[in-house]
Amino acid sequence: MTVPPATRTRGREAAQALAAELSKLATLPATFLTLGGTFVVNLILAIAFTNAGLRDSTGTRSAPDIGLASIGYGQAGFVILGVMAACSEYVGGQIRTTLTAMPRRALQFTAKHVALAIVVLPAAAITAASGVALAAGVLGDTAAPVTSGRVAGALGGVTAYLALTTLISAAVGALVRRTLAAVVVLLGYLFIAGPLLRDHVPAARYLPDSAGFAMWFPPAEDAGAVTPVHGGLLLMAWTVVLIAVVVLGYRRWDV
């Protein structure tokens, strides 16, 4: 009478969870509104920074430096995206559907973050490249010469930084569960607490924001500065540790 439940391998289950989480992101209007809005705002800021660069006769006019200056603000869009991806689970009781369909919570949580990375990586690369392309186009021959390796390195660094920042934001969103509160915490850290700490505490260079900036800002002169590669590894470690800590709670708490 009763048919035993079909068994599926862990690999298949993981692939299906990833497909489900990708489908959720793709069908949430906020995903593309946020990414599109971030792209446009970042480009407008890049125009402003490039114009400022044109008027500045003393500084070096490097296309990647000027074209990526806007990312310091544009990252706010990626923070919001990460938080919304996590907190949208708590709208309309969707989390209960999610966890009855995918009760292995660590697997579901991991699938959600992998899906987010898959969506964000190309978006971050396009956003970063658009600013640099715009700066290079406007500056033209007046731009300081840079090697293509330097441009590729900076773009790669920014893309990885934005993707990891999005994942950290999603983990914080899952912890806080409220969009506004999580966004305030994260932007407060990135724009207020982080810069204050950086100016007053030497060890702050190892915090996620400073380590992340080292991935793409021109390296400082002093020998103790964090290199782009070290910055990238540091930020990756922060991301993995934060996700792991949130998973420990997420596996146990009532939803």
Next chain:
Amino acid sequence: MTGGDASRSHVDVITIDNLVKRRGSREILSGISFRARPGRVTGFLGPNGAGKSSTLRILLGLDRATSGAALIGSVPFAKLPDPLAMVGAMLDGPGAHRARTGRAHLRWVARSAGLPRARVDEVLEVVGLTNAASKRVGAYSLGMGRRLGLATALLGDPEILVLDEPVNGLDPDGIRWIRTLLRERAASGRTVLLSGHLMGELAETVDDVVVVNEGKVVADGTLGEVTGAYRTLEDAFFALTTGAAS
């Protein structure tokens, strides 16, 4: 007839065994035990706040019990290899994000179990939401939200249905429709567990009745046994849950 399941496989029996749930100093469940068997519709009844939803949430692995066990066959929900094919669940509300369309919601749920897209259209048809499938869930009425919740529960054509207050928000036609659907599921040998507090609607749907009050089971048996000497299930319910029964 409740003893008739001895020869059957027990993978689709729901066993609630001495569940206790405390939140802070408050005890929400004080040792709830009962079974829901295949081929029967089990009504899990009680006033609001009696512990019905808490029990169902623990059964579905959403909340953790302080002690006791809730099993599907012999395993907790979270250990089911393919949960959507085994248990279809509907809890309070549509369980869907308001910005997504009904179809998009069902599609991501279907993907999580590797179900084909055609199955989404089938369940939309079954619950009568085909024409509203492209509307955002936020634009749904209460009844449409319940229908979407039911469509989600039916996606994997599960052996077991667990429905929290399924008739809430449905019009008389909807109630008649869901009653027919649940009776058909039970008639085909499947397990149906539903909670509710509207006795009039439920008396004609359930075979077995478990009545809870203040976190404890106060009656458990067939509809006839629980109704007993009272005129209706409703009379029995009020007698049992207002303390007059003792």
